[in-house]
Structure formats: structure tokens, C-alpha cells
Amino acid sequence: MNRCHAGDRGHDLGKGISGGAVGGQWPEGGAHGGDLGPFGSEKLRRLQASLVQIEDLHSRMARLLDAVLAISSELELNAALRTIVEVSADLVDAQYGALGVLNEQGEFADLFTYGVSEEVYEAIGRLPTTHGLLQELMAQPRPLRVDDVLAHPSFREYPPGHPVMRTLLGTPILVRGVAYGTLYFADKRSGLPFTGDDERIVAALASAAGVAIENARLYERIRRNTEEFQRSLLPPLPELNGLWACARYLPSSSVPRIGGDWYDAIVLPDGVPCLVVGDVMGHDLRAATVMSHISNMLRVLAYEHCEPPSQILRRLDEILHALHGGPMATVLLARLEEYGGTEWRLRWATAGHLPPLLLPTGGPARYLRAEGGHPLGVTPDLPRPDHQQIIPAGSTLLLYTDGLVEDRAHGVDRGMESLARTASQLRDLPIEEMCELLLANRGDRFTDDVALLALRLGEPADLHAD
Structure with missing residues (x-):
């Protein structure tokens, strides 16, 4: 719309200079449709050139604004930085x-380029050094324009294979006086030197790059700190007689990388291993806090009351309602008892949790589907059934939370089918390697936390004899 107005004004003004009527009269010495003369023609040419410059500047500013908006909406840092260098060029x-991009030691840690081929990369190396003109660029907190690079006193010889560049425009990437990197360009396609307008555009995009880098580093610090906090809430696995155990926790890919998923394993006073996986509703600090409360209470209850798992879950639900208002959570609680010399008996109850996955030494993987109880937090009055299953030694048992089998693209049923298929292919591997590959099979982005507890059942009698 603004361009149309500018064009209309230029057209009217041109008509007035070229002999249009003013106040109903033709300018003195002029005639209808007469010649402007040499001075009038020169003014018209200057005016037309100014209008072209205004239109070009307006177009560049509009593209600059679009670029900044695109960068602001880009969550992935590398994609944002590539956009900056390409749009700037x-x-x-x-x-x-x-x-x-500079690391905390002031050395180049990453480089995003435009107009440089892979062959040049191979010839000169992927990362520049902080010497020569780049050193001067980083030493001064302002843009640098060089019309003749080869004649500049700070210029050093180009490395073999480097294209010869004649002009340079660069600026440090600063945020509150801290250098995060440099943004620089060489050789306009027109062959002309860089201008003050070019300098201002590059400075604006360098500011956007600085904010993007700082936000990414802040995001990474938050991710790392919250993940460390979450892991500190999860217990180390004890020695479990006759069992090889492996536990893994993987936070979701989004910040905050903290939630309510957990695993646990303890040895009860009667020598029986007690196994737990659970998931508190929510994905935030509150969920992690509630998870810590539930996990600790469940440990105490299971240790003090060698009762069937359903009774322990009922006691837990009563206490949670009385003390915390009944937070919502799903839990699977199990006892794994020796049963004869070559078998184990799994006794378990669930509070709305997903079923265990059994991988026998021979035969297909199968879920131990049984009547599930209601989640914690609904009401402590409803009963939960107990279940049991005899499992031969050598089998592998997987307890997990729904983050391992569910995502936005696929439902739980499809995820469970995929887990059973993948686990069947990996069942002969060492249990640690198996767990790593099960998590890797889900990809590198998780929409929810994952807690995984895997157990391989040995020969009870043989292990005790050792």
C-alpha cells in the first residue's frame, strides 16, 4: 500500500514539473507539453532515482523484518543461525x-557459511582462527567495513584454496558486552563496496543472532540442571539376589525436562525383591515433587508391611488422600519371588498402569495383561486385584512408563506392539545394551518422560550356591 502511495505522489509531482497546470495557469516560459529543458530533466532524473532508492530501502527493510520474525519463531539454534547468514547475504x-560461533574460551566452535563450497571447506578447514581481520573485528565492539582487504594492515595471506575476497563487511555478535561470535560478508555481486545501509542491516541481524545464541545456551543450562535434579530423585538399584537389573530414565525433549516418572527396587525384609514403576500426572516441578513423596512413602509401606501388592497400594492411596488430597498417579508394584530351582513367581498389582512385558527365552514376547486397578487419587475405597505369573529362569521382564510406547503421532496400542517387536529382537543382548537400544529405537525426541526397569531372571539355586 505504501509503495502505491509513493508511486502516485511521484507521478503527480512529475506532471507538475513537466508542464502541468498550477492553479489553472501554465508555468511562465512553458507551454502545454513543452520541453522541461536541461535543468528540469536533471531534477526529474534525480527525483526518479530517489524514488527508486526509497522503494529499494523499503523492500530491504520489509525483508529484514520478515527475517527477524522468522528467526524469533525458530526454536532450533542451528536452523536460526543458517537463516541469519543466508538472509543477511x-x-x-x-x-x-x-x-x-565462539565457545566460552573465545575460540570458534561452529561456523555457518554462505557461498562457500564443500571443496573449499576441505581445502582450508571448517573453522577459522581468531587472527588477522577477524581478530580486529572481535576486538572492537562495532561493525568493520573494508573496501580493499588485500591492502588492509591486519590482512594475512589467504590459506591455499581460499577464494580471493576484495571487500569485507563484518560485525561482532554481542549481547550485553559478551562476544558470542562474528557475522561477516565479502564481495558484493555488483562489484561495488558495502554501504552504510548494508552495515546497519548486518548489525541488526547480528543482534538477532546474539539473542538466539544466548537463548539456546540458557535453554541448555535449564535442561541440564532440571535433568540432573530429576535424576537425583531416582534411587540407585540395589543388589537383587538372582536378578540382573538395569534402570533408565530419559526426560522429555522439551523444557522443563522434569516430570513425575520414576522407577524403584528394594529388597524386603523377607529377602524378596520389590519392583516399582510409576507416573504422576503432569510434566513440571510439581509433578516431580509429588513423585518424590509417593516414591518415598511407597518404599516405607512396602518395607514395613510384607503384604500383597494390592494392600500396599490401598494403604498408599489412603495416606495420599489424607495428607495430599489424592494426587493422580499410576503405579505398578510387584514382588519377584523364587519359585523352585528354575522358576520365579511374579506377584503384582497396578493402579492404572501399563502391563509388564515378558520376554521368555523361547517363544514370542507377551504382555502380562490382567485386570488393572484404578489410578491413585480416584478413591481409596475401590479394591485392586492381585495377579501372579510363573516365569522361567532366563526370561527378561520389562516394566516401563507410557513415554516409552506413546507419542502424538501414534496411540499406546501401536507403541506397545512396536516395543514388543523390538524387545524380542534384542532379548539375547546384555541387559544394559538392550535398554540403551530400546530407548534409541524411539528416536531422539520424546514427548513425555520415560522410566524403564528391566530384569533378567537367573537360576536362583545356582546363584545362591555361588
């Missing part, structure tokens, strides 16, 4: 461009 008409 286009806006300043540069043949070559680069955005270098």
Missing part, C-alpha cells in the same frame, strides 16, 4: 558470508 547482495 541476500539483503546486502554478498557473494560470500559466514557466521562464526
